[in-house]
Amino acid sequence: MKLSSVQKQAIEFNGAPTLVVSGAGSGKTTVLTNKVVSLIRNGYDSKRILAITFTNKAADEMKSRLVELTGLPLNQFPWVRTFHSAAFRILRQHCPLLGYKIPLQIYATYQQEKTMKEIIAEMNYDKKYVGAVTAHISKAKNSGNPTAYFDRKPRVSHNILLAEVFNVYEKRLYSANAVDFDNILLKTRDLLRDHKDVRESYQNLFQYVLCDEFQDTNPLQALLTDLWVKNGNLFCVGDDWQSIYRFRGSDIDQFLSFPKKYKNAKIFRLEQNYRSANEIVQTANELIGHNTHKMEKKCFSEKHGGIVKLHKFSDEETEARWVGRKIISLCDMGIPSERIAVLYRTKFCSLSFEKAFRFLEIPYQMMGSKGFFERKEILDMNSYLKASVFQKDNVSFERIINLPKRGIGEKTIRKIADIRTDGMSLQDAVRKVLSERVMSKKIHNALSQLIEALDEIREKKPDDAIREILSRFNYMDYLEKYSKSNSTDFISRKENMDELLHSASKKQTILEFLEEADLIQEDKDDDDDDQSEKPGVKLSTIHASKGLEYYVVFVVGCEEDLFPHWRSKNSDIELEEERRLMYVAITRAEKYLFISCAAYRRGESNRKSRFWYEIEDSLTI
Numbered sequence: 018m019k020l021s022s023v024q025k026q027a028i029e030f031n032g033a034p035t036l037v038v039s040g041a042g043s044g045k046t047t048v049l050t051n052k053v054v055s056l057i058r059n060g061y062d063s064k065r066i067l068a069i070t071f072t073n074k075a076a077d078e079m080k081s082r083l084v085e086l087t088g089l090p091l092n093q094f095p096w097v098r099t100f101h102s103a104a105f106r107i108l109r110q111h112c113p114l115l116g117y118k119i120p121l122q123i124y125a126t127y128q129q130e131k132t133m134k135e136i137i138a139e140m141n142y143d144k145k146y147v148g149a150v151t152a153h154i155s156k157a158k159n160s161g162n163p164t165a166y167f168d169r170k171p172r173v174s175h176n177i178l179l180a181e182v183f184n185v186y187e188k189r190l191y192s193a194n195a196v197d198f199d200n201i202l203l204k205t206r207d208l209l210r211d212h213k214d215v216r217e218s219y220q221n222l223f224q225y226v227l228c229d230e231f232q233d234t235n236p237l238q239a240l241l242t243d244l245w246v247k248n249g250n251l252f253c254v255g256d257d258w259q260s261i262y263r264f265r266g267s268d269i270d271q272f273l274s275f276p277k278k279y280k281n282a283k284i285f286r287l288e289q290n291y292r293s294a295n296e297i298v299q300t301a302n303e304l305i306g307h308n309t310h311k312m313e314k315k316c317f318s319e320k321h322g323g324i325v326k327l328h329k330f331s332d333e334e335t336e337a338r339w340v341g342r343k344i345i346s347l348c349d350m351g352i353p354s355e356r357i358a359v360l361y362r363t364k365f366c367s368l369s370f371e372k373a374f375r376f377l378e379i380p381y382q383m384m385g386s387k388g389f390f391e392r393k394e395i396l397d398m399n400s401y402l403k404a405s406v407f408q409k410d411n412v413s414f415e416r417i418i419n420l421p422k423r424g425i426g427e428k429t430i431r432k433i434a435d436i437r438t439d440g441m442s443l444q445d446a447v448r449k450v451l452s453e454r455v456m457s458k459k460i461h462n463a464l465s466q467l468i469e470a471l472d473e474i475r476e477k478k479p480d481d482a483i484r485e486i487l488s489r490f491n492y493m494d495y496l497e498k499y500s501k502s503n504s505t506d507f508i509s510r511k512e513n514m515d516e517l518l519h520s521a522s523k524k525q526t527i528l529e530f531l532e533e534a535d536l537i538q539e540d541k542d543d544d545d546d547d548q549s550e551k552p553g554v555k556l557s558t559i560h561a562s563k564g565l566e567y568y569v570v571f572v573v574g575c576e577e578d579l580f581p582h583w584r585s586k587n588s589d590i591e592l593e594e595e596r597r598l599m600y601v602a603i604t605r606a607e608k609y610l611f612i613s614c615a616a617y618r619r620g621e622s623n624r625k626s627r628f629w630y631e632i633e634d635s636l637t638i
């Protein structure tokens with residue numbers, strides 16, 4: 018591929034903070050990768066280049082591309098990572114400076130949620146607010162200043178004081194010697210901010226800092242970036258028109274304020290779209306033109322012949338059947354089904370399409386299904402591994418203490434928990450009752466078998482450790498029963514277990530394996546299996562389609578209150594975010610773009626989305 022002159026200029030320019038303002042399909046990733054290659058060719062050390070990607074999958078893809086382009090082996094790129102993974106690499110080494118012990122544990126989503134649920138219950142708050150409280154605490158941390166956040170937003174519902182829950186939650190994590198995802202960033206920021214020697218050692222280590230998808234950074238990530246960079250060696254790429262993670266704490270202002278923040282900043286604009294036909298690019302431009310909070314760029318494509326069509330239907334079933342039949346005719350024209358995607362704003366919209374596709378016998382794949390590490394059998398095995406290496410991890414130990422069933426009921430667990438003194442974990446307490454032999458013989462034996470197993474596997478390779486647990490406790494028999502004689506369900510769980518064993522076999526220690534597994538859970542919208550290669554039409558939320566491309570795209574359910582979502586309607590900031598989401602959907606299409614709505618959905622009448630009219634206007638110009 019021949020790089021364009023502006024791509025080349027951006028790649029070759031060094032020495033001042035650089036922002037590459039890129040349109041959709043303009044080759045951001047290509048530029049970022051080639052920038053790293055160019056730095057290496059100019060004498061920079063590949064081991065001292067920090068290149069931040071948005072997902073673990075993107076980091077892996079970038080590393081393999083770098084191996085291909087430079088001929089260097091994979092281990093020469095230790096700092097091509099996500100924010101969380103780069104920060105954790107630093108934090109796990111220096112955490113004693115913040116009062117933690119090595120090894121530091123990551124509390125992954127499941128453990129974080131369980132801990133929060135327990136705290137909300139203990140504080141006698143309504144459990145229906147667990148999600149909202151967790152989300153606010155996460156946002157508070159990602160703002161970089163939780164106290165200021167709680168001053169602005171002190172409560173959820175009328176009585177839940179966020180700062181209070183936050184304090185209890187933080188204490189609990191600290192006593193478990195653990196950090197959650199947000200703390201990985203927050204504590205690394207504290208570490209680098211408060212320990213000059215550590216900060217300088219990393220500033221000296223990193224010769225260049227690069228950041229992909231810069232439009233989706235949050236204030237904390239921006240603070241961290243500044244702590245890593247020395248001498249302005251910063252190179253960021255992104256598209257503010259595609260910033261769609263506000264709900265997770267991303268802040269488009271980090272991107273927009275770049276030229277103000279770095280006085281000598283150099284800005285490049287990548288405006289040529291290599292993916293979509295110009296008709297699609299112009300439709301997208303017209304739509305985003307209705308946003309005010311953005312950087313200007315004039316996107317274009319040299320490809321022509323794109324088709325953009327709007328279709329209105331009486332209800333969702335009619336819409337889905339029409340989409341199905343259209344897909345059949347496109348496939349008859351020779352378009353492979355995996356190059357076709359149906360995108361929607363919210364998950365529930367998929368149901369009518371699933372039904373229609375089954376009826377019409379159209380193969381399809383759902384994107385963004387439950388993450389691999391959130392599946393029951395994987396959580397079970399990982400909890401065994403965690404309980405073995407992290408004796409203070411109550412969440413994991415509680416999960417496995419009676420799994421598979423070994424006669425340890427709720428009452429027994431409560432009795433054991435009651436003997437705990439300060440700082441003692443449930444596992445410590447079990448060890449204590451075992452040494453004092455105070456339980457009945459049956460319970461004593463069951464608990465000692467469990468503790469023996471945990472001690473036995475601790476030093477094993479992770480795959481051997483999992484095998485040991487599977488065989489000691491007849492776990493697969495238990496899982497078969499759990500699957501309630503649903504053989505397909507059991508087969509898929511068995512496949513998951515094989516996959517877990519395979520990925521564990523690549524690591525030498527349980528700690529190494531768990532660290533990777535926990536960090537991978539960051540990729541929330543990203544599918545764990547690479548479904549983009551599998552045959553079948555893709556059914557996906559727009560969030561999960563980010564970064565992907567299809568020959569044909571159907572954007573369905575374009576109705577007011579559904580898209581834009583009703584929750585966003587009273588705020589201009591949120592409305593602009595919804596419009597950016599529509600922009601992302603449109604720019605996934607290479608050649609065909611079909612936008613549709615239904616007058617009735619779930620029995621309720623609907624108006625066309627305002628985005629519909631904005632697009633319609635652009636088509637009639």
Ligand SMILES: Nc1ncnc2c1ncn2[C@@H]1O[C@H](COP(=O)(O)OP(=O)(O)OP(=O)(O)O)[C@@H](O)[C@H]1O
Pocket residue numbers: 018019020021024039040041042043044045046047256259291292563564565604
């Ligand atoms: N100079 C070029 N000439 C031809 N094709 C190019 C050039 N640069 C990039 N491309 C191609 O354009 C396509 C889009 O590139 P890429 O996926 O990097 O875009 P992107 O900016 O990350 O897109 P988006 O943000 O919309 O997901 C890719 O297929 C890439 O190979």
